[in-house]
Amino acid sequence: MKILNGLIVLVLIFFSSCQSVSQKTNSFAKEEFKNWAPTPPMGWNSWDCYGPTVEEHEVKANADYMAENLKEFGWEYIVVDIRWFVENTKAGGYNQNDPKYVIDKFGRYLPAENRFPSAKNGMGFKILADYVHSKGLKFGIHIMRGIPKVAVEQKMPIKGTDGITADQIFSKEMQCKWLGDNYSILNKPGAQEYYNSIFDLYAEWGVDFVKVDDLSRPYHQNEVEMIRNAIDQCGRPIVLSTSPGATPIDAANHVSNHANMWRMVDDVWDQWNHITHLMEVAQGWYPYVGSGTWPDCDMIPLGRISIRGERGVDRMTRLTVDEQYSLLSFFTIFRSPLMFGGDLPSNDDFTLSLLTNREVLKMHKESTDVKxxxxxxxxxxxxxxxxxxxxxxxxxxxxxxxxxxxxxxxxxxxxxxxxxxxxxxxxxxxxxxxxxxxxxxxxxxxxxxxxxxxxxx
The missing domain is CATH 2.60.40.1180 (Golgi alpha-mannosidase II)
Structure with missing residues (x-):
């Protein structure tokens, strides 16, 4: 009996040790993402100049410009923003009456081929991502939180499950109020598998950066955690950006342990009151700057914006020269991610000079103790x-x-x-x-x- 009891004790110690190692491994895996953005990410995003209508040739043109003029200064991300999976998008808002979605049999959005020709034959963003990578840059996309309504309506199967379909994991509660493409995802069997399936797809395409919208107001903690888990299991380091603001300050510890960057405010456009509002809100976020996780001031609305954008007509930024210096001085000393919103090939010499000042960018990259x-x-x-x-x-x-x-x-x-x-x-x-x-x-x-x-x- 003593021998049997001793064996039982040894077995319990072994399993306890294995569980402890497993917990430490999981904890390490969750912390590893902080190494993927050791300095604030810098890049270009299509939203300010193209809204939901950007096309492949425009993405390539901005990548070409970045590679030639900005890469040596640390700029590296090329990000395709919202609704790249809708064929009949429009400028100045969203077509919500009869959107023509492109989606696969597992309820995962695919790029619209009439806007992204290289996506044909099931290639998705793989060829465009390869093009961006060939320039020595990184490729990113925007997605909406949740699961497509069309996947729910058609009861599409969720990849990686034994017969679970999209209609079994959705909720109309907390649905995005300003864009109705998706439903919320409930925290139940099949939910994590759905997020896993889309990030597995993005990893196959070669995506390096994902901006996930409608996560922060209100703060959707369950979906933030599912997204973090999905990225960690996909086998590719994908920088996670949550959007839009305002991320609640009481979620600061949680978001800084799940995302690389998170928005503090709504969209910042070329209006001075947007900048002062940002400065006001930022007061609560100084303690959270750094260590691979970054409070995000939003995109930089400089240069030529709104070519087919959401706000206003095609224009050079309405901010004065003094206001442009103030915006970038604040973004850089605060160590916000820098995502330029203007059309890069349309830059004038002054705008280019703002993006290539080595002393300012050195401060942005290397400074500490921001207060x-x-x-x-x-x-x-x-x-x-x-x-x-x-x-x-x-x-x-x-x-x-x-x-x-x-x-x-x-x-x-x-x-x-x-x-x-x-x-x-x-x-x-x-x-x-x-x-x-x-x-x-x-x-x-x-x-x-x-x-x-x-x-x-």
Whole structure:
């Protein structure tokens, strides 16, 4: 009996040890995704200029431009945004009356061949992704949360299950209010398998980045977790971006343990009040910047936008020069992902210069300890540092709508800058001399900003 009891104890210890190892392995697998975006992702997204209508030749043209002009500066993602699976899309909104979906027998959307000719013969996005990869870039797509309505209506089977069909895992509750392509997915048998099946397909295509829409308002925790699991099991590192905002701050710990980037606000367009709203909301997100997971300021609405977009007519950005500098100064010092929204081949020299400033992009890539110093009376100050080089960065903004300039002053003792440090404007390279006071003070015009570094000789 003693021998039998001893064997039972050994067996229990063995299974307990195996379970502990399994738990650690699963935990490691879930943490590994943070290594896929060690610095904030940088790329181009088709939404601001093409809405739901982008075509393959336009995607390739933007990839060609990025490879030739931006790749060396760290720009690498080419992302096809919303509704690439609808044949009869339209600019300035969505065709919701009679959308012609392209979908396979397992309820998985496929690219519309009239817009993406290389998708024929069941190739999906494989050939387009290969083209982007051949340029040394990475390929991404946008999808909606949930399962297609047409898959539910036709009771399509879910790949990887024993007879479960789409109509068994859907719910009309919490359906997206602004686009009715999909239903919500219930957390029941077949749900995880459906998400697994679509990410397995994306992995076969060679997708490197997926932006998942309608996840954040309200925050759909179950589906976020299913998507995380689906990516982890697909065998390909796919960066996960959740959209749109506002992601609730009380979900910060959860989203930062499941996604590489998440939207803080709704779409940011070329309107100054969109930028100031973003700055206001961002105040709660500074502690979550970094470690492979990034609060996302949204796309950059600069250059030529709305060629066939959702908001307004074909135009160059309506933001003034000062406002464009302010937008990018905030995005970069905050270390947001940078997803350019304009049509890259249409860039003028000024827009290109904004995207290729090595000093600004070095700060964006390498800085740490990002924090807001103050935001009051129409004044904003944000700082970060480069621990390796002992450089301290400072961005100050006049975000007021008052016509008169504002004097903005920062106590340098509060950011660890000592007297004798040199001061350089990051955008222009202008030398402002040496720190000889406890305060750095500048007068800024309405909506203007200043981005500087303090460094030792």
């Amino acid at each position: 807001q110093l103050f935001q009051e009376d129409g004044k904003l100050a944000v700082t970060s540092r480069n621990a390796d080089s002992e450089v301290v960065y400072l961005a100050i903004f006049n975000i007021s709508d008052d016509e008169s300039p504002k004097e903005i002053s920062v106590n340098l003792n509060h950011i660890g800058v000592e007297k004798g440090a040199r001061i350089t404007n990051l955008w222009t390279g202008e030398n402002y001399g040496i720190v000889n006071s406890d305060f750095f003070t500048k007068e800024l015009n309405r909506h203007a900003s200043l981005l500087v570094k303090f460094w030792k000789q």
